[in-house]
Amino acid sequence: AQSVTQPDIHITVSEGASLELRCNYSYGATPYLFWYVQSPGQGLQLLLKYFSGDTLVQGIKGFEAEFKRSQSSFNLRKPSVHWSDAAEYFCAVGMFSGGYNKLIFGAGTRLAVHP
Amino acid sequence: DVKVTQSSRYLVKRTGEKVFLECVQDMDHENMFWYRQDPGLGLRLIYFSYDVKMKEKGDIPEGYSVSREKKERFSLILESASTNQTSMYLCASSLNSLGSTDTQYFGPGTRLTVL
Numbered sequence: 001a002q003s004v005t006q007p008d009i010h011i012t013v014s015e016g017a018s019l020e021l022r023c024n025y026s027y028g029a030t031p032y033l034f035w036y037v038q039s040p041g042q043g044l045q046l047l048l049k050y051f052s053g054d055t056l057v058q059g060i061k062g063f064e065a066e067f068k069r070s071q072s073s074f075n076l077r078k079p080s081v082h083w084s085d086a087a088e089y090f091c092a093v094g095m096f097s098g099g100y101n102k103l104i105f106g107a108g109t110r111l112a113v114h115p
Numbered sequence: 116d117v118k119v120t121q122s123s124r125y126l127v128k129r130t131g132e133k134v135f136l137e138c139v140q141d142m143d144h145e146n147m148f149w150y151r152q153d154p155g156l157g158l159r160l161i162y163f164s165y166d167v168k169m170k171e172k173g174d175i176p177e178g179y180s181v182s183r184e185k186k187e188r189f190s191l192i193l194e195s196a197s198t199n200q201t202s203m204y205l206c207a208s209s210l211n212s213l214g215s216t217d218t219q220y221f222g223p224g225t226r227l228t229v230l
């Protein structure tokens with residue numbers, strides 16, 4: 001069955017440290033891939049997306065993600081985390097499922113940043 | 116910038132009440148979506164619409180209905196609210212008729228509590 005897995009529910013990092021949030025998916029074809037961020041009490045904001053081409057994509061706020069087809073992964077990275085990055089991060093995969101195209105979301109990873 | 120607005124940020128209703136959640140987008144997008152967000156479950160698709168007066172069930176449509184009388188407005192209706200519908204509700208829109216694999220833009224969400 002098609003699914004999206006974010007293995008880490010909570011992650012805590014120190015300000016200035018590097019960050020990697022994991023995302024794995026199960027899908028038979030090449031999917032469309034997205035990372036969204038949700039600040040407390042807010043809706044979701046698109047960080048970056050991958051449709052085709054270069055497998056390393058740059059997004060807003062200094063984030064990047066790399067699509068690895070062999071690992072069915074689309075991990076999000078940032079070299080130096082800022083306190084304002086504390087939020088919940090969602091990986092989403094666009095796929096054909098149940099008779100229509102749709103986005104399937106992971107359960108989210110909540111990021112805390114220590115000063 | 117795309118703007119998706121939702122009529123209420125917070126809503127408290129009683130069991131059995133009929134509840135309307137309104138969503139408006141200002142970018143002439145074809146597709147509109149309603150999700151509910153629950154801790155540990157990510158976002159789950161309730162209904163979506165790819166054109167005026169058109170609607171499709173998502174993954175969890177039971178207990179909900181929708182209405183799209185105008186292109187910019189998509190309403191979610193809880194016919195008889197129940198406590199298990201207490202949740203955060205997110206509306207989204209996307210541009211073209213390729214379906215929901217296109218980038219989705221989200222509103223700020225409505226946190227609904229059913230007592």
